[in-house]
Amino acid sequence: xxxxxxxxxxxxxxxxxxxxxxxxxxxxxxxxxxxxxxxxxxxxxxxxxxxxxxxxxxxxxxxxxxxxxxxxxxxxxxxxxxxxxxxxxxxxxxxxxxxxxxxxxxxxxxxxxxxxxxxxxxxxxxxxxxxxxxxxxxxxxxxxxxxxxxxxxxxxxxxxxxxxxxxxxxxxxxxxxxxxxxxxxxxxxxxxxxxxxxxxxxxxxxxxxxxxxxxxxxxxxxxxxxxxxxxxxxxxxxxxxxxxxxxxxxxxxxxxxxxxxxxxxxxxxxxxxxxxxxxxxxxxxxxxxxxxxxxxxxxxxxxxxxxxxxxxxxxxxxxxxxxxxxxxxxxxxxxxxxxxxxxxxxxxxxxxxxxxxxxxxxxxxxxxxxxxxxxxxxxxxxx
Numbered sequence: 001x002x003x004x005x006x007x008x009x010x011x012x013x014x015x016x017x018x019x020x021x022x023x024x025x026x027x028x029x030x031x032x033x034x035x036x037x038x039x040x041x042x043x044x045x046x047x048x049x050x051x052x053x054x055x056x057x058x059x060x061x062x063x064x065x066x067x068x069x070x071x072x073x074x075x076x077x078x079x080x081x082x083x084x085x086x087x088x089x090x091x092x093x094x095x096x097x098x099x100x101x102x103x104x105x106x107x108x109x110x111x112x113x114x115x116x117x118x119x120x121x122x123x124x125x126x127x128x129x130x131x132x133x134x135x136x137x138x139x140x141x142x143x144x145x146x147x148x149x150x151x152x153x154x155x156x157x158x159x160x161x162x163x164x165x166x167x168x169x170x171x172x173x174x175x176x177x178x179x180x181x182x183x184x185x186x187x188x189x190x191x192x193x194x195x196x197x198x199x200x201x202x203x204x205x206x207x208x209x210x211x212x213x214x215x216x217x218x219x220x221x222x223x224x225x226x227x228x229x230x231x232x233x234x235x236x237x238x239x240x241x242x243x244x245x246x247x248x249x250x251x252x253x254x255x256x257x258x259x260x261x262x263x264x265x266x267x268x269x270x271x272x273x274x275x276x277x278x279x280x281x282x283x284x285x286x287x288x289x290x291x292x293x294x295x296x297x298x299x300x301x302x303x304x305x306x307x308x309x310x311x312x313x314x315x316x317x318x319x320x321x322x323x324x325x326x327x328x329x330x331x332x333x334x335x336x337x338x339x340x341x342x343x344x345x346x347x348x349x350x351x352x353x354x355x356x357x358x359x360x361x362x363x364x365x366x367x368x369x370x371x372x373x374x375x376x377x378x379x380x381x382x383x
């Protein structure tokens with residue numbers, strides 16, 4: 001309450017309410033049941049504070065009754081407890097099984113896993129290592145410093161951001177406008193570009209193609225793109241340096257990297273686009289995003305790491321309405337078991353134990369206990 005948010009409005013007694021207030025408000029003066037409007041979301045501020053009567057969310061007493069500070073504090077804590085219980089009940093509702101949504105979600109899982117497998121190719125890793133300055137490679141004994149140096153070099157010297165490609169004739173992107181998409185050709189498909197953006201230069205009428213390459217080998221050649229290209233190339237560089245790294249896909253349109261630091265015994269968030277190091281709450285607190293699903297991909301595992309990046313796991317659960325939670329958990333577990341079985345017995349045992357420890361950290365909200373201030377707004381461009 002009190003902040004603008006992307007949500008479906010509920011209409012009641014002349015005001016628009018958010019879903020929690022519409023379902024949970026216990027005020028006795030409510031004259032009509034809140035009615036859900038059309039099922040689309042837009043930015044608005046919940047108006048429950050404008051409802052007539054004593055709104056419990058404002059911790060007021062009955063009309064005409066003055067509460068002491070102690071009574072107001074107790075009422076506030078009582079209602080917080082009540083609200084949390086109801087929110088947990090709402091979050092526990094399972095999304096109905098939807099075959100089409102599941103097929104689309106599963107296709108995204110499989111395509112990102114296929115992409116993550118490319119990082120382990122020996123030739124690709126050798127090319128990746130050859131791109132990194134020797135002074136960064138030599139920092140192997142200090143992995144934290146090495147990763148910090150790597151992300152800064154990658155951001156400011158190696159890779160470039162591309163909202164739209166420059167015209168090859170005019171050598172500028174000022175007059176270039178997107179006019180649709182193009183069919184991937186043989187080279188595009190070879191380097192895993194399933195999408196090709198099509199642009200037109202208004203000055204010279206030249207058509208400009210921008211394949212969204214996913215193969216790190218090609219990205220080390222082009223050295224440009226948006227967050228998808230940045231995360232693919234950077235994650236591969238981390239692996240080339242000997243780090244255990246994985247790509248994280250955010251279903252609200254962003255991609256970044258996680259690296260496991262043995263000395264810290266946990267996964268560390270790294271976003272090469274910004275650049276950010278170990279600041280997982282930036283997306284919700286700094287950018288104002290409302291995250292849903294954040295899935296990590298590597299050749300060794302596929303893990304739902306959403307809890308690491310959200311401020312409130314309960315509200316995050318309420319926003320996860322694409323697929324059934326049990327279906328998602330079972331699907332990820334099946335993929336993990338299949339990937340672990342390919343690693344050999346001792347490595348599989350190590351990965352299972354590490355995964356269990358990670359789940360304990362995520363459930364306990366351990367990521368929120370590490371320093372992550374300040375929360376900067378987004379520095380890079382669009383997806």
